[in-house]
Amino acid sequence: MSERLSGFFADVAAKQQRTDNVTIARVGGDEFVMVIPNEQDPERLGKLAKDLLEKLCVPFEINGSHVNIGASIGITVFPNDGKTYEELLINADLAMYAAKERGRNTFALFTAEIAESAKTRLALEHDLKNAVRTKQLSVQYQPTICCKDGSIRGVEALARWQHPTLGNISPERFISIAEETGLVREIDRLVLQKAIEDIGGLMKSDLDIVLAVNISAAGIEDPFLVGEIAELIEVTGFDPTRLELEITESVAMRDPDSVCKSITGLRKLGIRLAIDDFGAGYSNLATLARLPFDTVKLDRSLVSGLASDREKQTIVKLGLTLASELGFETVVEGIEKLEELEFVATFGATFAQGFLFSPPVPVGELSTLLQPARLREIARAALKKHGSKAAPVAHPTVRVANG
């Protein structure tokens, strides 16, 4: 890597007949700093970054194998973006993160907007810490419906954060901050405890459902996770066979061995495991088959626009067939339209989840929702909204259970 960087700048210097040297330093595991003297023009710096990214994209040959790497570059210019080395470095770091957010293999020049959004983020980070410490986060529940008979299979617990001045902050936003700051383990714990308390309470009144809870990468890779959950189950008396932990596809593929250790331990406790957001990223099929999951959740990005997108239809069909061949149950996420439900039910989906049935709701509303008569009403309303003339109970593949 360092050879490639110094080679690149040596070529640039030779081409431009410059004698002032670029300083290159490795400042972290995979982070390099380059100080380019006498260059302040943003356009030329951008061009340089682009050329460098192209050079870095060429696969490395290591022991006969080809290894690809990606890079993100953040650029600051002296003296506009900082007058000291520290200031320039901090701002280059912010620009680099902005580049990462735009996607891999790209660069960003430091701007006032980047500075502003970093300030907002820092404030959010501070407020999130406070919210976790004072247990301000709440949990909502979204039902999962059986495609065969319309009965409720279970609920997924989803974290919610109502910020005192900014209002509702989406989990996508605060979970990613929590992941970067190490708070996510604490959030997972809070959600799991609260969900077991809420749903355990409902289940005492004879309701037989599965409670699904999301577990972060930091959680599943933590060797203490299994012991912690074993203790929680013991203390609360929650039936472990009614608990399903969801791990996203990208996490499961990141370090299959450590994931395998945790999930083997969790399975020994009787807990079910699901692979979440399947189809959203890159999956190694051999690894997937080897990991002892019970359920595969097809990502909602595969479902949006499904009715008119032949390519998506093929992918969903293949995903459902593959999961069922490998012995997994399936949940298709993001079902918003009746046609989507019809499609996935026809091609063998076991369960469906989405706004068609219900958005995530607080536990108080959930207990009303779980009454079969109420569900029938929702299904009828959904059918009406989507212009179907068929009564829900007469539907060939999806039927709502009689109360």
Ligand code: C2E
């Ligand atoms: P997820 O686990 O895949 O959860 C499903 C997400 O899809 C939820 O978003 C839900 O509100 C949304 N959704 C459900 N049905 C529909 C639909 O029909 N259409 C559309 N457009 N969206 C639908 P939410 O609540 O915003 O959560 C986003 C993600 O944040 C979750 O995705 C999960 O990965 C993460 N998350 C939420 N709570 C927790 C938690 O307690 N711990 C961890 N580690 N992650 C969490």
Ligand code: MG
């Ligand atoms: Mg999930």
Ligand code: MG
């Ligand atoms: Mg998901």
